[in-house]
Amino acid sequence: MHHRTKGTGANPLRRDADRTRTRMHAAFALTCLLAVIAGFALGRAAWTDGHRTAENIARHRHTVTATTIGETGYRAGDQPSSRPVSVATATWHYPSQRPHTETIPVPAGTRNGDTVRVWVDGNGSAATAPPGRADVALNAVGVGTGALAGIVLAGGALVAVRLRIVDARSARAWESEWAGVEPLWSGRLRPGHGPGDD
Structure with a gap:
C-alpha cells in the first residue's frame, strides 16, 4: 500500500x-x-x-475679497439629504477693476457689508475651491x-x-x-x- x-x-x-x-x-x-x-x-x-x-484647477482659481450687499438667506444643498447653505449677494472686482455681483455661500451669521473670501475662476466668476489633498x-x-x-x-x-x-x-x-x-x-x-x- x-x-x-x-x-x-x-x-x-x-x-x-x-x-x-x-x-x-x-x-x-x-x-x-x-x-x-x-x-x-x-x-x-x-x-x-x-x-x-x-493642481491644474488651482492654477486657474483665485481667492478675492467680496463684500456682501444683501441679507443672508438659505439655499438647499446640492444633495437631497444635505443641509441648507447660507448664502448672500456679494460684489467683488476681478480681474483688476472688473466688477462682479453674485449670490455666494457665506458663513452663517454674515451681515450686510461684511467681507468674505470667495474663490473665482479666470473670468472672475464665483467658483468652487480646488480639490484638496x-x-x-x-x-x-x-x-x-x-x-x-x-x-x-x-x-x-x-x-x-x-x-x-x-x-x-x-x-x-x-x-x-x-x-x-x-x-x-x-x-x-x-x-x-x-x-x-x-
Whole structure:
C-alpha cells in the first residue's frame, strides 16, 4: 500500500471533487491577491490623476475679497439629504477693476457689508475651491477599495457557483456508489437476488 500513497494526488481516498475544491480555493486566493494588486494600482492612478487635475484647477482659481450687499438667506444643498447653505449677494472686482455681483455661500451669521473670501475662476466668476489633498486621497481610496471589492466579490461568486456544482456532482456520485456497496456491507439482499445467490 505504501507505493500507492507516494507522490502528489496519489492518496486513494482523495477524490476528483476534493482536488477540484483545492484548485477552487487556490484560485480564490490568487483572485484575492490580484484584487489587492489591481486595487492598489487603480488607487495610485486615481491619486496621480486627481492630484494633477487639482493642481491644474488651482492654477486657474483665485481667492478675492467680496463684500456682501444683501441679507443672508438659505439655499438647499446640492444633495437631497444635505443641509441648507447660507448664502448672500456679494460684489467683488476681478480681474483688476472688473466688477462682479453674485449670490455666494457665506458663513452663517454674515451681515450686510461684511467681507468674505470667495474663490473665482479666470473670468472672475464665483467658483468652487480646488480639490484638496484630502479630497484627492479619499477619491483614490474609494477607487482602489471599489476595484478590490468588485474583483473579490466576482471571483468569490464564481468560485461559490463552481463549488456548488462540484458538491452536487459529488453527492450524486456518493449516492450511486453507496447504492452498490450498501447491500453487501449491511448484509441486505438486493432486489432480484435469492438467499443462495452470490
